[in-house]
Amino acid sequence: MPKPVDSSTRTNILLDGLWRFVPDSEDLHEPWKTTLPGSMECPVPASYNDIFVNPSLRNHVGKVWYQRICHLPRGWDQDDTILRFDAATHAAEVYIDDEHVTSHVGGYTPFQADISGKVYPGRSFRITVSVDNTLTNETIPPGKVITTGNGKPSQTYYHDFFNYSGLSRSVRLCSVPKTRVEDITLITGLEGSTGTVIYDVATHGDAKTVQVELLDVDHKAVASGKGLKGELKVSDANLWGPGTPYLYTLRVRLLDGSTIVDEYTLSVGIRTVEVKGLQILINGKPFQFKGFGRHEDIPIQAKGHNDAWMVHDFELMKWCGANSFRTSHYPYAEDVMDYADRQGFLVIDETPAVGLNLNIVGGLFGAGRKPTFSKEFANDNTQKAHESAIRELIQRDKNHPCVIAWSITNECGSDEDGAREYFEPLVKVARQLDPTRPLTYANCLTSPWDKDRIGDLFDFIGINRYYGWYQNNADLASAEIALEKDLQGWQSRFKCPLLIMEYGADTMAGLHAMEGLPWSEEYQSDLLTMSHRVFDKIEAIVGEHVWNFADFQTGPGIIRVDGNKKGVFTRDRRPKMAAHTLRKRWTEGRQ
Ligand code: BDP
DSSP: OOOOOBBBTEEEEEEEEEEEEEETTTOOGGGGGGGSSSOOOEESSSSSSSTTTTTTHHOOOOOEEEEEEOOOOTTTTSSEEEEESSBBEEEEEEEEEEEEEEEOTTTTTEEEEEEETTBOOOOOOEEEEEOOOOOOSSSSSSSEEEEEEHHHHHHEESSSOOOOOOOOOOOOEEEOOOSEEEEEEEEEEEEEEEEEEEEEEEEESSSSSEEEEETTTOOOOEEEEESSSEEEEETTTTOEEEEEEOOOEEEEEEEEEEEEEEEEEEOOOOOOOETTTTEEEEEEOOOOOOEEEEEOOOOTTBBBOOHHHHHHHHHHHHHHHHEEOOOOSOOOOOHHHHHHHHOOOOEEEEOOOOOOOHHHHHHTTTTOOSSSSSSSOOOHHHHHHHHHHHHHHHHHHHTOOEEEEEEEEOOTTTSSHHHHHEEEEHHHHHHHOOOOOOOEEOOOSOOOTTTTTGGGGGGSSEEEOOBTTSSTTOOHHHHHHHHHHHHHHHHHHOSSOOEEOOOOOOOTOOOOOOSOOOOOOOHHHHOOOOHHHHTTTTTTTTEEEEEEEEEEEOOOTTTSEEEEEOOOOOOTBOOOOHHHHHHHHHHOOOO
C-alpha cells in the first residue's frame, strides 16, 4: 500500500471538505444505510472536538459518524478504485452504500479499501465512516473509560495530550491500474563517493517487465535497473543530509511490451545512519541534534493536518537553528514526513505507545506503585496492538530519508517486572522490519539508569528529564547537580549515545520575573541554559530536543491550565524568551 501519487497511470481525488456528521447514539440503527440525521457537518481533515461549541461533543466517548456522497468519474472504468484514509483516530469502520468494506484500528496510520466493483463510473455512491476514540488497556495508546458520578462515561488516559479524534488527515479516492506497484522498499548506502540504492518492488497482478530508473533533480536518469529487485549505483552521488536535502526520484514502470501499465514515483535521499561508540553518524559524520519534541496541535483544527501551519512551524524551527525533531508521541501526517525530507530535517519517528507506565504520577507525587506489565494493564493483547503499531509505522515511513531512527515507546515503566519480556520481542520485530535504522525509546525519570531493564536492547537511548521543574523546582543550582549525576549514570552504564528527548518548564507567556520564578519566561530560559551547561559536559550526549516546540492542549487536570505550557512558542506560535535563548545556542554556539 504505497502512498498515493499522481502519475501517467494513477489519479487521485481528495475527498477533503465538509462531511455530514453525527455523534453515535442509541437512536441510530445502521446509520450507513441512510442519510445521517441532523444538520451537522464536520470538516475533514480536522479533529472534531474543538469545532463545535458543545462540551459533550468535545469530551465524547465512543463512535461518531461521518458521511458524504461521491461520484466516480466517468472515465474510471478500466482500473481499480481504492478508498484511502490517511488516518482515523483511533478505530474506523467504513461502508460504501449499504456494505461494510473495511475496518482499522490504530489512530495515526493509513488504511484503505479496494472498492472496485462496488462503485460505478458516472454514478454516485455514499461513504459512511464510524470513528471510535475509545482507549482501553489493550489499545495503543492505552486508556480507561470510567463511569462518572452522574453515570456518564468518561475517557481517561495516561498521556499528556488531549485525546483529539476523528478524521484528522485526508481521505482520497484513487484510481490505480489492476497490475500495479504495491510496495517498494529501499536501502541507500555509500561506497566512497558512489551512492547505492537497493530496491525491492512488490506488485499486485502479473507484471511482465519492471523498469526502474533513478532521476536527478533535472529529471535525467543517472542509474537504471530491470526486475523486481536490484541495486542502483550513482557515481559522485549527491547526498541527502541535514540542511542539504538532495532528493532523487525513483521511477518504477511496469511494462507490457512498450505499453506502460503502471508508473510509480518515489523521492529518494541517499544517506547513511550509523551508531558508532558514543556517536550517531549521518553520512559518516557525527551529528549533533538540535530541536524539539512536538505535537500535531493547532487551535480549532487540533490534530487536523494543515499545510500553512506545517510550513510555518518548520520556518520557526529553522529560525531557532533546529535541525531535527521527534514525532512525539505518534506518527505525524505523511505530508509532514515528505516536507521534512525536502527541508532536510532529521526525524525520530515514534509509535503511539505512550502511557505504558502506571507509575509516573505515583512516582512524582509519592503514591503507591502499580504493576504496568500485568494481565490488568499492558498484557499480551496490548503487546499485539503495540506490534501492529510498529509494523504500520515502519511500513509507512521506511523510505523517508528524514527518518533516522524509530522510537518504539515514550516513558514506559522500563524498571518494572515484565518490561524486558514485553519489549524484547517488539525490538526484534522492529529490527526484522528495518535492519538499517537505529532503535531508541524515551526513558522516564521513574525508571532511572540503575533500575532500567531495557536500555541495552536499543542502539541509543532517549532521556526525558525535568530537573528544575518536576524535581528541584525553583532551585536550578540543585537541579544542575542532580541532572549531571543522572546523565553520568546513564553514560557509565550503557556506553551508548544519549539523546536528550525532553527537558523544559511550563511557562506563562508574558509572565516576567527577576527572581527565578517558575512559570516566568526568565525561568524557562534559565532552566534551558542550566541544562545546556550539563549536556555540554557529557561526552555521550548527541544533542537535545526541548519539550516542547509549542504549547499544546491536554486533558483536564489540576497540573494543567488550558493545556501544557512548556512550549518555546505559544499555541499560536509566538516566541517566548526561550526561543531567543535557543536561537543563540543553536545558531551562534552560545550556551
Ligand atoms: C513527559 C511526557 C510528555 C509530557 C511531559 C510534561 O513524555 O508527554 O507532556 O512529560 O509533563 O513525561 O510536560
